[in-house]
Amino acid sequence: MTALILDGKALAEQIRAELKEQVATFSAETGVVPCLAVILVGNNAASEIYVRNKQQACEKIGVKSEMYRLAETASETELLTLFETLNRNDAVHGILVQLPLPKQIDEQNVLDAIVPQKDVDAFHCDNVGRISQGRPRFLPCTPYGIQELLIRNNIATAGKRAAIIGRSNIVGKPMAALLMQKGLGGDATVTVCHSRTPDVAAIARQADVLIAAIGRAKFITADMVKPGATVIDVGMNRTEEGLVGDVDFAAVKEIAGAITPVPGGVGPLTVTMLLRNTLTAAKLFKNR
Numbered sequence: 001m002t003a004l005i006l007d008g009k010a011l012a013e014q015i016r017a018e019l020k021e022q023v024a025t026f027s028a029e030t031g032v033v034p035c036l037a038v039i040l041v042g043n044n045a046a047s048e049i050y051v052r053n054k055q056q057a058c059e060k061i062g063v064k065s066e067m068y069r070l071a072e073t074a075s076e077t078e079l080l081t082l083f084e085t086l087n088r089n090d091a092v093h094g095i096l097v098q099l100p101l102p103k104q105i106d107e108q109n110v111l112d113a114i115v116p117q118k119d120v121d122a123f124h125c126d127n128v129g130r131i132s133q134g135r136p137r138f139l140p141c142t143p144y145g146i147q148e149l150l151i152r153n154n155i156a157t158a159g160k161r162a163a164i165i166g167r168s169n170i171v172g173k174p175m176a177a178l179l180m181q182k183g184l185g186g187d188a189t190v191t192v193c194h195s196r197t198p199d200v201a202a203i204a205r206q207a208d209v210l211i212a213a214i215g216r217a218k219f220i221t222a223d224m225v226k227p228g229a230t231v232i233d234v235g236m237n238r239t240e241e242g243l244v245g246d247v248d249f250a251a252v253k254e255i256a257g258a259i260t261p262v263p264g265g266v267g268p269l270t271v272t273m274l275l276r277n278t279l280t281a282a283k284l285f286k287n288r
């Protein structure tokens with residue numbers, strides 16, 4: 001049996017079409033055009049591409065985007081000063097600083113300086129706390145996109161075992177929070193594996209939903225997958241073969257029940273959820 005390929009690109013297009021209508025309605029009713037400020041520090045090649053994708057996606061659905069570039073050598077104070085201005089600017093509803101940041105800048109310090117109501121990445125400690133308690137303001141884009149992909153493909157999570165490989169603040173930890181939450185797209189029994197977990201394969205093999213987010217090309221092999229499981233690949237590894245996920249796609253698709261490809265799986269959904277969060281931020285501004 002070959003797995004159902006979960007087409008993130010097609011789903012992203014569908015959700016973006018829905019968002020385009022919602023943005024048009026919101027703007028017509030309120031006179032407010034949602035606006036996202038994107039900050040790029042330095043010249044990381046991958047970040048350049050991600051940021052361009054985000055800006056283009058905004059434009060296509062009627063969301064304004066503003067780009068701010070800081071040099072690789074920029075100080076933390078420079079970045080904090082920019083945030084102060086953007087936090088106060090009523091024409092800016094969402095603020096996103098592309099990660100990773102150069103090493104002289106303390107990432108969490110900077111993320112906590114974005115006013116939580118404009119924190120469309122949901123990385124501010126206030127927003128992380130809210131997610132943990134099940135009363136989110138925003139959901140972080142990658143886990144949010146994965147949850148939406150599962151829901152819209154009728155892949156049950158309630159009462160199922162989920163294993164997440166990777167404990168990052170961007171994907172692993174918030175993904176665990178979303179899957180263990182009460183309600184649709186949640187109610188799973190969640191295990192988070194990381195670099196100190198013995199026998200990851202044994203844990204992965206028990207999972208009905210397996211999420212790979214460790215940044216190691218083809219780490220998840222066919223023998224680590226329960227037959228019929230749903231396998232979600234968050235990996236984006238640039239190798240000699242080109243862009244490769246964290247899952248050995250060719251082999252795992254023969255075992256899994258459903259699987260995301262790389263590219264065209266999780267990536268387009270991440271950007272889509274950023275757009276949704278930006279509209280939410282504009283609505284929060286209007287209703288404050």
Ligand code: GUN
Pocket residue numbers: 096097098099100121141142170
């Ligand atoms: N770098 C890798 N993933 C992300 C993300 O979701 N948001 C931001 N701001 N930077 C990233």
